[in-house]
Amino acid sequence: MSALLDQLSRRQLVWHDDSQQLAYQAVSSGYPELDQQLAGGLPATGLIDIQTEAGIGELRLLLPYLQQQQQQSQRLLVFIGTPAELSADMLAGAGLDLSQVLIITPMKQPAANQKNNQKQNNQKQNNQQQQALWAAEQCLQSGCCASVLLWPAAISLAQARRLQLAAEQGAASMIVFRHCSQTLSLPVNLSISLQPDPFGLQLTVLKRKGSWPAAPFRVSMQQQWPALCLADTTAQPMRQAG
Amino acid sequence: MALFLYLHFPALQLDHLQLSAQSSKLPVALVDQQHQLLQINAAAINAGLKLKMGLASAAALCPDLQLLPYQPEQQAKVLHSVAQQLYQVSSDIALDKPAGLILRLDGMLQLYGGLEPYWQALSAKLTALTYRYQYSCGATPYAAKCLAYQQAGLITADNRLFNNALNSSPLSATELIPAMQLQMTRLGIHTLGQLQALPPAELARRFDSQLLSYLGRLRGDYYHALEYLQPEPGFSRYLELLYDISDSTVLVKPLATLLQQLEQQLSQANCQCYQLLLSLFFRDNPPLKLSIGSAQGEYKAQAWLALCQLQLExxxxxxxxxxxQLDVNHFAGQQHSTAALFNQHQARMSALQLISLLQARxxxxxxxxxxxxxxxxxxxxxxxxxxxxxxDLVDNQTKAQVQAQVxxxxxxxxxxxxxxxxxAVTINQGPERLCPDGWxxxxxxxxxxxxxxxxxxxxxxxTANQxxxxxxxxS
Structure with a gap:
């Protein structure tokens, strides 16, 4: 390489196609297809937005990543506002250290003023949502959490920005599970959308810091979770025959 | 030779009330049940009021005078807290109700290396408390008390000075009851010196044993038993608000002063605490008791205030x-966590602190x-x-199962x-039969x-019925 080009690239005046991977530090997701598409894996810090329906395998996709996050830094994993009770069997089976898991369920607080009854229900839910976001921010900022998982009803642009800043401050990753219908683009490190697939998940990268959008691809879970994939099409006639 | 210091607080209850009020422009006085002024503040003194003045003349001199009832039990609490705070400097402190403290010095002089450095340390502490006080040393508790009432301000161990000052002191500064003082005055005895010059045998014939026992203790002939203060474990302070507060966020301000005192006590003892009990008193309802916990243990007022604020919000x-009212029942030793020196990022708080924070809100x-x-x-x-x-709840079998991933x-x-x-669902795997205990x-x-x-x-x-x-x- 010529001395001039070397000098230019050192002063970052020349753009390299392969420099994009440096946008964030990647942690392997445990699924080879995904790692390949994301150039290394999921971001170790910052906001990760996942648009998904509940129960199609969104948590299974993240379990190896969470396990690594927890093990590398010996810090907490926080689950905030889970849609139902978390099962210890599942988490322990994935190799997570249960003593470093924190579950936060924002409760319905007794409202200070019981005057307006018709508004109360709405207010209560709003309050719960506010508390969940507050708890998430505190966890991220504290610097003693590796990852925070949040199931919000909705999240605004300003709130996402706050969470992103807090996550960077505490060197933690924040994973937000949203419904597919919410199309608002958030300031995130990575945004993916998940679709159910008989053999795993159909994954679309909506947005990734420092990269171009790519075509949807399939993440196969047949190896890790054979019981939660439909049987191979080749095996189908055999079962029918038997 | 024994040496005592007597501290007299002439207006303890009033000074304590003024401490929490920011302005002292208003003349305030405490009155007893006979409607005599017992304690007055600086503004009232400026207005020309004097102690033991009747209410009528006080009101005539100063129309905007604020009156408050004198509460001995309230003052006793304040006196106790003063003694507790002085205990950090001096070891032998006896309470002399309603408004005095007796400090025994001879043990402390060894520690401080003389009277001068000791008095420096003590007076710095007293100035920080901001209560008005009169003081004097003396060879016996009563001698020191008598001199302190006259504002002698003697800081010395010189016996001659004590004797001179005592001999010229008026009887009104002594412990004698007013009736006896009057009796003495009628006999032409006006100072303690004249009284002490009389032979004890003659005194014993004319007066009751109280006088002799007082004089004996004053001179140091009789033993004067003192009950020295033992520091209490824990912390308990009550703060009466100057006006009722109905907004819970405003409560933070007075609470901060209480927490500040707690921090002082904790840091001096090199301790921390895990739980605070905060009681809020109402006029009609029973008091509301809040318990504020910190899993990590804290001593800093700032950290406790943040936790209290979250609960009060x-x-x-x-x-x-x-x-x-703020109570802490149990102090624990401070524990410092160690952190890696070359960690890339410093955690802002520990996991336990985070949990206390989340739980508070x-x-x-x-x-x-x-x-x-x-x-x-x-x-x-x-x-x-x-x-x-x-x-701890996980038994070994489960642990083994987790490790073996079965x-x-x-x-x-x-x-x-x-x-x-x-x-409609597609069944992929099953069945797995589970039966509750007892089949x-x-x-x-x-x-x-x-x-x-x-x-x-x-x-x-x-289920069994399909x-x-x-x-x-x-997921």
Whole structure:
């Protein structure tokens, strides 16, 4: 390489196609297809937005990543506002250290003023949502959490920005599970959308810091979770025959 | 030779009240039940008021005088707290109610290396307390007290000076009851010196034993028993608010002063505490008791205030608060956590601190950990435990199972209440029969893993009478 080009690239005046991977530090997701598409894996810090329906395998996709996050830094994993009770069997089976898991369920607080009854229900839910976001921010900022998982009803642009800043401050990753219908683009490190697939998940990268959008691809879970994939099409006639 | 210091606080209750009030422009006086002024503040003195003045003349001199009742038990509390704070400097302190402290010095002089440095340390502490005080040393407690009442201000160990000062002191500065003082005056005895010059045998014939015992103690001939203060474990302070507070966020301000005092005591003892008990007093309702905990243990007022603030923020007050009481029952030694020197980022707080913070705002039950139990029924296998519990509940068998990864496949989310199955599903795996304890065959459940039309993976079960329910969601 010529001395001039070397000098230019050192002063970052020349753009390299392969420099994009440096946008964030990647942690392997445990699924080879995904790692390949994301150039290394999921971001170790910052906001990760996942648009998904509940129960199609969104948590299974993240379990190896969470396990690594927890093990590398010996810090907490926080689950905030889970849609139902978390099962210890599942988490322990994935190799997570249960003593470093924190579950936060924002409760319905007794409202200070019981005057307006018709508004109360709405207010209560709003309050719960506010508390969940507050708890998430505190966890991220504290610097003693590796990852925070949040199931919000909705999240605004300003709130996402706050969470992103807090996550960077505490060197933690924040994973937000949203419904597919919410199309608002958030300031995130990575945004993916998940679709159910008989053999795993159909994954679309909506947005990734420092990269171009790519075509949807399939993440196969047949190896890790054979019981939660439909049987191979080749095996189908055999079962029918038997 | 024994040496004593007597501290007399002429207006303790009033000074204590003024401490919490910012402005002292208003003339304030305390009156007893005979309507005599007992304690007056600086503004009242400027207005020309004097102690023991009647109410009528006081009101005539100073129309905007504020009157408050004199409460001996209130003052005793303040005196006790003063003694507690002086205990950090001086060891032998005896309370002399209603407004005095007797400090025995001879032991402390050895420590401080003389009277001068000792008095420096003590007076610095007294100035910080901001109560008005009179002081004097003396060879006996009564001698010191008599001199302190005359504002002698003697800081010395010189016996000659004491004797001179005592001999010229008027009888009004002594402990003698007013009737006896009057009797003495009629006899032409006006000073203590004249009284002491009389032979004790003659005195014993004319007066009762009280006088002799007083004189004996004054001279040091009789033993004067003092009950020295023992520092109490824990912390308990009451703060009466100057006006009722109805907004819980405003309570933070007076609370901060209490926490400041707590921090002082904790840091001097090199301790921290895990729990505060805060009582809010109302005029009609019973007091509201709050317990504020910190899993990590704190001593800094700032940290405690932040935790209290979070609890007070969403606390509805039934009516205005007139008093605050802060109690700490148990002190614990300080523990310092060690952190890696070359860590890339410094955690702003520890995990325990984070948990206290979350619990203060969201409530104790909202923040939990998760423990796995050796139970075959899915709803019993997971336990919401205390956060950060290091697996004491987990028995060895479960641990081995976790390590060997032979746990059965369970869904990530379990519904508290199983929902009836209402849609078409494709069964992928099953059945797995689970039966409650005692083999109640009627309650047995056959579990299947199924996938519905939307691609969700459900954990289903069929009861003995062929009803289908969704129990969980593989996520």
């Amino acid at each position: 969403n606390l509805p007050l039934p009516e205005p608060v007139y008093g605050l 969201l409530g104790r039950a909202a923040v939990t950990g998760l423990t796995i139990l050796n139970q075959h029924l899915p709803e019993h296998a997971s336990l919401r435990s205390l956060p950060l519990l290091k697996g 746990l059965a496949l369970r869904p990530a989310f379990l519904f508290n209440k199983p929902q009836p199955l209402t849609e 109640q065959l009627a309650a047995q459940r056959d579990y299947f893993i199924g996938r519905n039309q939307q691609g969700q993976w459900l954990w289903l079960y069929r 009803q289908w329910f969704v129990h969980g969601l593989f």
